[in-house]
Amino acid sequence: MINGIPNYKNNCIEENTLLEIKGIQSKHNQVSVVYKExxxxxxxxxxxxxxxxxxxxxxISMTKILRPNDLVMTIExxxxxxxxxMEQSGKIEAVYVEENQFVMYGTPLLLIRCLDSS
Structure with missing residues (x-):
C-alpha cells in the first residue's frame, strides 16, 4: 500500500482494458502520457x-481529487x-507501481477515474 492506495499490481488490467491506446500531448518539459480507455x-x-x-x-492519496497540472509522479x-x-481532473483508483520501481515501455502506472468529460 502506498500513501493509503492499494497496490493491485496486474489484477484486472488485461480484462478491463479496451483495444485502443491514446496519447496525451506533452507541454513544456512534462512527459506525454499514453493511456488506455x-x-x-x-x-x-x-x-x-x-x-x-x-x-x-x-x-497522492485515494481521497484527494487531483486537478490539471498536479504532479503525480516522476520517472527518472x-x-x-x-x-x-494530471491532464484533467481525476481521482487515483489504483497504483500499479511502487516507489523506485524500474519500469519499461508499456508498464501500467495508474488507474485514474476522470471527473470531467475531456
Whole structure:
C-alpha cells in the first residue's frame, strides 16, 4: 500500500482494458502520457512511455481529487527527472507501481477515474 492506495499490481488490467491506446500531448518539459480507455466507467489506465525508475509524488492519496497540472509522479531516466502531471481532473483508483520501481515501455502506472468529460 502506498500513501493509503492499494497496490493491485496486474489484477484486472488485461480484462478491463479496451483495444485502443491514446496519447496525451506533452507541454513544456512534462512527459506525454499514453493511456488506455477501460471498461470501467470513466477510468483510464496510464502507461509508461519511458524506461526508468518511478518516484511517486507524496501528495497522492485515494481521497484527494487531483486537478490539471498536479504532479503525480516522476520517472527518472538517465539521471533526468521527467514529470508526469494530471491532464484533467481525476481521482487515483489504483497504483500499479511502487516507489523506485524500474519500469519499461508499456508498464501500467495508474488507474485514474476522470471527473470531467475531456
Amino acid at each position: 477501460t471498461r470501467i466507467k470513466n477510468c483510464r489506465l496510464f502507461i509508461s512511455r519511458l524506461v526508468g525508475f518511478v518516484h511517486i509524488a507524496p501528495v 531516466e538517465l539521471d533526468v527527472l521527467n514529470e508526469v502531471h
